Amino acid sequence: MPRFSLHRPYLPTRRRDDTPEAGSGPGAPGGTGGTGAPGGPGAPGGSTGSGRAIVRRRLANREQRLLATRAVRDTIVSLAGLVGRPVRNQGGAEIGRLDDVVCRWSDGQTYPPVTGLVVRIGRREAFVDASAIDRIEHSQVLLRSSRLDLRDFEPREGEVTLAHQVLDHQLVDVDGVQVIRAADLYLAPVLGGIRLVGVDVSAQSLLRRLGPARWRLRPTPERVIDWGSIQPFDETGPGHEPEMRFRTTNARLERLRPGELADLLEDLMRPERQKLLDSLTPDEAADALEEMDPEELASLLREAEPGQAAVLLAAMEPDEAVDALRDLGADDRSDVLGAMDRVKATELVRLLGYPEDQAGGFMTTAFVTASVFETVGGLTQRLRLEEDVPDELDAIALVDGEGQLVWDLPLLRLLVSAPDTRLDELVEAEEPVTVGSGAEVAEVADRLIEARRLSVLVVEDGRPVGRILADDVLDALTPARGRLHFPRLLQ
Amino acid sequence: MTGVATRRFRRFWPYLAAAGPGLIAANAGNDAGGVATYASAGAEFGYRPLFFMVVITVGYVCVQEMVARLAAHTGKGLAALIREQFTLRLTAFAVLAFAVANVGLVVTEFAGIGAAFELFGVSRYLSVPLAAVAIWMLVMLGSYRYAERVFLVLSLVFITYPIAMFFGHPDWAQVASNLVIPHFLHSKAFILVGVGLIGTTITPYIQLYTAGAVVDRGIGPDEYQYERIDAVSGAILSDLVSIFIIIATAAVLGGTGALTSAAQAAKALEPLAGRFAEALFGIGLLGASALAAAVVPLSTSYAMAEAVGVERSVSKSFRQAPLFLGLFTAQIVVGAGLVLLPGNLFSLIINAQVLEGVVTPITLVFILILANRRSLLGSAANGRLARTVGLATVILVGSFATFLVVSTVLGWIGVSL
Numbered sequence: 001m002p003r004f005s006l007h008r009p010y011l012p013t014r015r016r017d018d019t020p021e022a023g024s025g026p027g028a029p030g031g032t033g034g035t036g037a038p039g040g041p042g043a044p045g046g047s048t049g050s051g052r053a054i055v056r057r058r059l060a061n062r063e064q065r066l067l068a069t070r071a072v073r074d075t076i077v078s079l080a081g082l083v084g085r086p087v088r089n090q091g092g093a094e095i096g097r098l099d100d101v102v103c104r105w106s107d108g109q110t111y112p113p114v115t116g117l118v119v120r121i122g123r124r125e126a127f128v129d130a131s132a133i134d135r136i137e138h139s140q141v142l143l144r145s146s147r148l149d150l151r152d153f154e155p156r157e158g159e160v161t162l163a164h165q166v167l168d169h170q171l172v173d174v175d176g177v178q179v180i181r182a183a184d185l186y187l188a189p190v191l192g193g194i195r196l197v198g199v200d201v202s203a204q205s206l207l208r209r210l211g212p213a214r215w216r217l218r219p220t221p222e223r224v225i226d227w228g229s230i231q232p233f234d235e236t237g238p239g240h241e242p243e244m245r246f247r248t249t250n251a252r253l254e255r256l257r258p259g260e261l262a263d264l265l266e267d268l269m270r271p272e273r274q275k276l277l278d279s280l281t282p283d284e285a286a287d288a289l290e291e292m293d294p295e296e297l298a299s300l301l302r303e304a305e306p307g308q309a310a311v312l313l314a315a316m317e318p319d320e321a322v323d324a325l326r327d328l329g330a331d332d333r334s335d336v337l338g339a340m341d342r343v344k345a346t347e348l349v350r351l352l353g354y355p356e357d358q359a360g361g362f363m364t365t366a367f368v369t370a371s372v373f374e375t376v377g378g379l380t381q382r383l384r385l386e387e388d389v390p391d392e393l394d395a396i397a398l399v400d401g402e403g404q405l406v407w408d409l410p411l412l413r414l415l416v417s418a419p420d421t422r423l424d425e426l427v428e429a430e431e432p433v434t435v436g437s438g439a440e441v442a443e444v445a446d447r448l449i450e451a452r453r454l455s456v457l458v459v460e461d462g463r464p465v466g467r468i469l470a471d472d473v474l475d476a477l478t479p480a481r482g483r484l485h486f487p488r489l490l491q
Numbered sequence: 492m493t494g495v496a497t498r499r500f501r502r503f504w505p506y507l508a509a510a511g512p513g514l515i516a517a518n519a520g521n522d523a524g525g526v527a528t529y530a531s532a533g534a535e536f537g538y539r540p541l542f543f544m545v546v547i548t549v550g551y552v553c554v555q556e557m558v559a560r561l562a563a564h565t566g567k568g569l570a571a572l573i574r575e576q577f578t579l580r581l582t583a584f585a586v587l588a589f590a591v592a593n594v595g596l597v598v599t600e601f602a603g604i605g606a607a608f609e610l611f612g613v614s615r616y617l618s619v620p621l622a623a624v625a626i627w628m629l630v631m632l633g634s635y636r637y638a639e640r641v642f643l644v645l646s647l648v649f650i651t652y653p654i655a656m657f658f659g660h661p662d663w664a665q666v667a668s669n670l671v672i673p674h675f676l677h678s679k680a681f682i683l684v685g686v687g688l689i690g691t692t693i694t695p696y697i698q699l700y701t702a703g704a705v706v707d708r709g710i711g712p713d714e715y716q717y718e719r720i721d722a723v724s725g726a727i728l729s730d731l732v733s734i735f736i737i738i739a740t741a742a743v744l745g746g747t748g749a750l751t752s753a754a755q756a757a758k759a760l761e762p763l764a765g766r767f768a769e770a771l772f773g774i775g776l777l778g779a780s781a782l783a784a785a786v787v788p789l790s791t792s793y794a795m796a797e798a799v800g801v802e803r804s805v806s807k808s809f810r811q812a813p814l815f816l817g818l819f820t821a822q823i824v825v826g827a828g829l830v831l832l833p834g835n836l837f838s839l840i841i842n843a844q845v846l847e848g849v850v851t852p853i854t855l856v857f858i859l860i861l862a863n864r865r866s867l868l869g870s871a872a873n874g875r876l877a878r879t880v881g882l883a884t885v886i887l888v889g890s891f892a893t894f895l896v897v898s899t900v901l902g903w904i905g906v907s908l
Contacts, residue, residue, distance in 0.1 A: 080579075168574050168582075170800075181574070181800020206799070209579045270566020270706065302709035303566065 076197065077136050079185040080209050083163045087119045087128070087141045089148065096121035098141055100161040101187065102153075103196050110228045111195035114187065117141060118153045118161060126150040136187060136194055162196065166232065170272045171199060174253065175229035177260040179267035184209070186224065198224040233275045253279065261288035266296045270303055277304070277312075286315035289324070298327035301336065310340035313348070317390070319364040319472060322351045359444055360437035362476050363458045363466030366390045369397045370423060372406055377419030392471075394454045397464040398423055404462040408432040410453075434459045435468070441476045444468055523603025523780040524596065524847075526649060527840040528691045529733050530759060531750040532684045533740030536676070538662075538669040540737055543685055544692075545670060548730040550884030551693050552723050554855060557862040557873070557881060558698050559722040562705035563715040564871045569702040570798035573857055576867060585857050586798045592695040592850040593791040595843040597826030600787065602843070603780030606753040606836045610773035616831060623827035626785045627820065638781075645778025648771055651763060653735045658762035659742035666738055679898060680749075686895050687841055689888050690848025692733065696787055698854060699794050712871065752837050788822035849896060852889035859885055 079101060086094040096119040105112035117128045127150070134144040160166055162185055173180050184200035202223035208215045231253060253261070253276075261280075265273055265288060277285055277300075289297055289312060301309045301324060313321045313336060325333050325348060337345045347365060354360025368389070370379050379396070383389055396414065398407045407427040417426060433451035435444050437460050447456050448470060458466040532540040558569065565572060570589070574582045604622045605615035629638050675681070701722065710718050740759040750756050757772035764771045796815045830839065859881045865872045873881060901907070 168579065168800075183800065201800070203799070206579065210583055269568075269571060270711075273566075299707060299709035303711045 076186040076188045077138055078200075079162055079167060079187060080183075080205070081138060082136070082141070082187075084213075085139050085141065087117065087143065089143050090134070090145055095119065095143070095148070096126065099125055100163040102127070102155075102159050102161055103166075104156075104159050105196075105232055111190065111197050112227070112232075114194040114196070115159060119150075121150070125153045127153040130194065133194065136189075160232075169233070170268055171233070172231040172264055172268070172272075172276065173225050173229055174231050174255055176225065177256065177263060179264055180225070197227050199227060199230055200224050231276075233272050253284075258284075258287035259291045262291035262293075265289075265300065266293060273300065274304070277308075282311050282315040285312055286317075290316055290320040294323065294327050297324050301328060302332055306332075306335040306339040309336045314340055314344045317364050318347060318351060318366055319362055319466075321348055322361070323356075325352060326356060354437060357441065357476070358437065359435050359439040359458050359468060360466065362441075362472045363437070363468045364390070364472070365466045366393075367397065367457075367464070367467040368393060369399055369464055370409075372398050372400055372422070372424035372427065374423050375419065376414055376417045376421045376423065376426075379414065379423065380419070392455075392469055395457075397457055397467075398427060399464065405432060405434065405457065405459055405464045408434075408453075408457050432457065434464075436460070437465060441473060445473050445477065448473060522596075522600070522691075522783050523606075523776055524599040524691045524694075524840055524844045525733060526736060526776065526779070527599075527603075527750070527753075527756065527837060528684075528687045528844045529736040530740040530756040531837075531841055532688060533737040533759075534744040534747055534755070535684060535749045536681065537741045537745035538665045538738065539674070539676060539681075540684060540688060541666065541669040541734060542672065542674055543688060544730060544734050544737065546887070547689060547692050548727065549880065550887065551730060552726045553877065553880045553884055554693055554698065554858060555701055555722045555726040556719060557858055557877065558701045559705050559718050560715060560871060561858070561861055561868070562702040563710045563718055564712050564868050566706055566711070567702075568706055568794060568797050569699050569858070570794040572702075572861055572867075574798045574800070576861060576864070577857070581857075582798060585854065586795060588850050588853040589695050589699065589794060590791065592690075592847045592854070593699075593787055594822055594825055595846045595850075596694065596696050596787050597784065597791075597822050598829045599840050599843040600780040600784035601827045601830040602836045602840045603776050604784065605830050606840070607773045607777035607780065609836065610753050610757070610769050610776075615836065619827050619830050622781065622784070623823050626781065627823050630785050630789065630819070642778045642782035645774050646782055647778070648775030649732075649736075649779065651760060651771065651775075652732065652739050655760045655763040656735050656739035656742065659739055659759070660762075661738050661742035670734075682891060682895055682898075683845060684749075686848035686891050687844040688848070689891060690846065690851055691844040692730065693851050693855070693884075693888065694847055695851060695854040696790070698858060699790060703790065703793070715871075749841075750837060751835055756837070784823075784826070788819050788826070791822060792816075792818040845895070848888075849892045852885060852892050855881075855885050855888060 083098055083100065085098050087096050087098050089095050098117060099120040100118040101114055102116045102118060103112040104115045114130050114133075116130050117133065119126050119128050128143065128148065132143050132145065132148060134142045136142075155161065167182050167185055169182060171180050171182055172178075180199070180201045182199045183202060183205040185196060186198040186200065187194055188197045189195075190197060200223065204223075256264070261276075261284070265276060268276060280288070289300070292300070301313070304312070313324060316324070325336070328336065337349065340348070351360070351365065356362070368383065368386075370382075374382075394411055396409045396411065397405055398409050400406050406424075409423070409426055413426055433447050433453070434457045435447050437458050439447075439458075444456060448468075455467050455469045457464050458468060561572060562568070567575070570586065573585045577585070601619055601623065605619045608618035609615060675685075705718060736759075740756070743759045743762065744750075744755070753772065753776060754769055757769040760768040760771055792815045795818055799814060801814055830836070859873075861867060862881065863873045863878060898907070
């Protein structure tokens with residue numbers, strides 16, 4: 001699925017959808033001086049005029065686009081083509097060959113600025129600061145002065161070398177929600193400096209790099225993703241402070257839904273996956289983990305430190321956490337539980353005691369109980385102070401003085417009642433719909449249908465111990481989903 | 492470990508691994524190519540290839556250990572590692588090498604299916620196209636995993652080789668001396684068999700498989716010490732089975748010349764199974780071949796998608812994953828198609844192993860360089876021992892392959908070495 005989302009001012013918008021078929025010559029009127037890249041042509045307007053006019057307009061548009069593309073090609077520089085090219089001083093003498101381009105992306109700028117070059121001079125790798133660069137062309141780099149202060153290259157905090165650490169490595173495209181591998185990187189002089197502006201993911205660029213060296217010079221901005229939608233990975237070693245990174249880069253990740261994050265986590269390789277996890281808060285990460293494929297999740301938890309795995313599991317919904325724990329081997333499970341907060345671990349161990357296919361095995365214990373002696377106002381006040389009320393909660397279990405369930409109170413009822421109403425006034429005559437913790441899935445489904453609710457309470461000896469949400473029943477009823485995975489290929 | 496029911500097809504490495512490491516290892520040596528090559532080597536040279544197998548085993552253990560270590564410490568598959576660590580041109584070269592080797596393997600598997608059916612009197616022009624369509628459909632419709640279990644059970648027939656070996660009353664003194672006393676035969680035929688033995692033992696496919704399996708099981712640097720035991724013992728076990736096959740065949744057929752049919756190879760099982768030997772051999776051959784005929788193209792496509800950088804497409808629909816499914820389909824079509832060309836099926840199997848043996852040194856160089864790299868593995872990079880053994884393996888494997896290629900090319904212009 002090609003993407004042409006160059007929706008930044010200096011690059012034209014280009015979509016394959018409205019590109020006319022090949023074979024149309026440049027005979028269209030108005031050769032529009034396509035000097036600058038700005039102002040990507042919009043799609044042709046409404047259906048005014050005859051078909052011929054539309055064709056003419058589309059041709060004009062195409063012409064404009066081609067010119068714009070050419071202008072873009074002249075402006076942006078392909079990193080893959082630049083590496084290995086001569087670096088010349090002011091006098092035009094070659095001082096060495098370009099080995100790599102250094103970028104800094106730790107300070108939260110959309111387009112990371114180039115901070116210097118690594119130049120191979122003889123057998124030395126010297127660092128040339130960006131201030132010494134005059135111009136970066138397609139096939140050479142020109143420096144400002146003839147005298148240079150060369151020092152050996154030492155990567156600094158927050159800096160990456162583009163050719164070695166980013167090109168050909170995995171990146172996350174946040175807008176397209178996909179994991180990509182950079183086929184080429186594009187540099188451009190924008191915003192008062194040379195910056196990394198885009199990443200190329202086209203097969204065409206791969207072929208271009210495979211071919212003769214001169215092919216590499218011409219950028220082929222066909223499937224370019226704007227760097228603004230890329231979540232890069234810091235390549236510095238494990239000793240690096242993860243907090244630093246997450247402050248600066250999290251804004252892009254926040255656009256993602258948990259399910260999308262889960263997809264990305266599944267597609268990334270271990271080191272990148274670990275970095276993505278590090279840049280999320282435990283709660284954000286837990287939401288994503290709940291959406292992951294069970295097998296991938298088990299693999300992720302196994303390779304994480306037990307301490308980290310424990311924090312993640314503790315932040316997940318109890319029923320999801322228990323499922324994940326079941327998928328881990330006995331050794332890993334006890335490691336993780338040992339590293340977990342005592343109270344949370346005890347709760348999870350208790351849940352693990354229920355067989356997986358019975359109500360106790362797939363209920364969640366994140367539910368709210370209230371005494372019938374409380375008032376509506378008191379309860380809402382209490383919920384307000386509660387740190388972590390589950391969003392999907394649709395009812396509250398009302399219990400009497402002995403902790404026995406008397407009624408399952410829908411949230412809406414709570415909302416529309418006067419604050420001073422006592423909860424026992426809201427209890428209705430009929431029995432609340434419940435299931436025992438040993439109930440099979442089919443029975444739970446029957447009771448749900450009967451109750452016409454989105455959830456049903458699980459009781460033991462008349463006391464509420466958990467709640468089963470409709471989606472858990474759906475999950476339990478469709479165990480074959482994972483197994484019948486391949487047919488999706490043909491849909 | 493999750494139950495088989497919750498496993499997704501997308502990751503098929505752990506899926507096979509769930510069948511038990513020992514079984515997998517035994518099966519690795521027991522695919523159609525392996526059985527045919529080992530049996531043919533035993534029939535042609537008797538016990539003579541045994542020492543060579545011991546040498547290969549040392550190299551194989553070393554390679555498997557390096558691959559498992561790379562995967563455990565980087566968390567990445569071999570193809571992805573090569574893409575990130577080498578230039579794009581070298582990556583393309585490596586991917587091409589893996590592709591050639593794996594297509595050779597697919598050809599082997601379909602030839603195995605054809606040879607198995609020929610034992611039961613079914614023409615390959617009927618059995619191979621049907622098998623190709625059936626395997627393609629089974630994979631696409633998602634029911635392959637059930638069929639696969641059947642194939643796995645069928646292929647267990649080859650576990651009878653060690654027993655057959657004892658029933659065949661081999662000359663144990665000869666076996667012992669040929670195992671430990673270094674000897675090589677200087678003849679083109681022996682070099683050919685040697686390259687075949689290398690190709691079917693240190694298969695490029697197994698390297699991709701091992702790396703993928705280690706990554707997917709979530710094995711990290713901490714658990715690597717256990718994984719090392721697994722990798723090494725698996726390699727040794729696999730080669731033990733290979734050695735049993737050579738001995739069993741040598742005992743019955745030793746010195747009769749290279750094998751040209753599955754029926755001949757089946758004779759090695761006669762001391763055990765009598766007149767059922769052919770049927771037994773046919774069943775095992777069919778199971779092992781059909782098992783691999785789907786898994787090999789799938790994992791090749793997976794590795795290539797990984798190298799190109801479209802990992803995500805593996806779980807997507809046909810339209811969204813043209814590369815992955817196109818490659819899968821193409822491999823089955825090419826593999827089955829080549830088998831339909833007239834010619835001896837059994838020789839085709841062995842020649843495909845020779846092809847693998849020629850490609851193996853290329854992939855080994857990549858693995859050795861990666862495992863030597865301190866910038867990649869840090870303190871887990873190859874030590875002096877691994878470096879030396881690795882280099883020696885590459886040189887041995889490389890010189891065999893080079894000699895074969897050079898002498899073959901010189902043969903075309905009339906020069907014989």
